[in-house]
Amino acid sequence: MKMSWRKYAFFQALGNRLRRLILWIDELIWPKRSIVTGKQLAGPGLIEPEFWTKIRFLxxxxCACCGAPVEALQDVRDAYAxxxxxxxxxxxxxxxxxRAVFAYDEVTSQLVLRFKNGGDRSVLGQVADWVCQIANDLIIDADYIMAVPLHPTRLRKRGYNQSLWLAAAIARKTGKTLSHHMLKRKKNTLSQAGRSASGRRRNVEGAFHIPKRHLKRLEGKRVVLIDDVFTTGATVEACAKCLKRSGVAHVDVVTLARVVSPVDPTI
Ligand SMILES: [Zn+2]
Incomplete structure (x- = not known):
């Protein structure tokens, strides 16, 4: 059936009005909240304007290897190379x-802790966009996107793995394959918080494993491993050892935040 341009314009205008009405009702029921503070926002955007300049994006x-920002390094031969x-x-x-999206500090810790401990998924879309922008050159080469796994006991207690949420969002955005079942945590390790760098290494030593049935699929592959915070790198290092022992050729690590010296042992 052919529609006259008047009718078409009428339905277009009606559609636009309905869309605006739905958005208005949506914001009335679920007002937009800052992804940093969780407080209701008065204006557009996802963050209070004053925080944009305070977030230290990396x-x-x-460093070409560990991703530490140049100004935090004691010695670098040629940072720009x-x-x-x-x-x-x-x-x-x-x-x-x-690589990490931003430095972990008093501003970004609010976002990270609401995501990590509070299970607030409202930050997910934005942080996954940031990760894809900053770590695009790492993600683009990946055969698998994986998350640092939780032990089943801890997963049951917490109810979610925020690193897996982030890994899944990145995989969706980039069309990469998410693997949530190959890398497993076999030891229910104690919290890393409050431990020294060597204490953290010892705590997660041998904590991860990959069942034999997956080894063939991992042979020679490139993995991007996702975690929420890079503190000393002990946990991702233990995962990388496990992956490489299992035949993975290349392991890149992408985190939301990174502790920039001095190390904050409270995370
Ligand atoms: Zn380095």
């Missing part, structure tokens, strides 16, 4: 590259 020159920091030269990590 899209600056970083994307070389490695002194720590990575002295002791190369098992993972190949690590």
């Amino acid at each position: 899209d600056c020159p970083v 994307m070389e490695e920091c002194a720590a990575c030269i002295a002791r190369a990590p098992t993972f190949d590259r690590a």
Whole structure:
């Protein structure tokens, strides 16, 4: 049936009005909240305007290996040539590259902790966009996107794995394959909070494993491992060791936040 342009314009205008009405009702029922503070926002956007300048995005020159920002490094041979920091030269990590969206500080910790401990998924769309922008060159090469797994006991208690939420959102946005079942945590490790760097390493040593039936699928593959915060790198290092022992050729690590020296042991 052919529709006259007058009718078409009428239905277009009606559709636009209905859409605006639905958005208005939606905001009335679920007012927009800041992804940093969780408070109701007066204006457009997802963050209070004053926080935009306070978030320290790590899209600056970083160590080519561990992703530490240049200004935080003790010694770097040539940051702009994307070389490695002194720590990575002295002791190369098992993972190949690590990148984070922003530095973990008093502003971003509010966002991270609401996501991590509060299970607030409202931040997910925005943070997944940021991850895809900052770590695009790592994600683009990946065969599998994986998350640092929780032990089943801890998963039952908490009810969710926020790193897996983030990994799933990244996989959806990039069309990459999410693997949520190959890498497993076999030891229900104690919390990393409050431990020294060596204590953290010991705590997660041998904590992860990959069942034999998956080894063939992982042979020679590239994995991007997702976690919420990179503190000393002990947990992702233990995962990378497990993945490489299982035949994975390349492991990159992408986190939402990164502790920039000095290490905050409370996370
Ligand atoms: Zn480094």
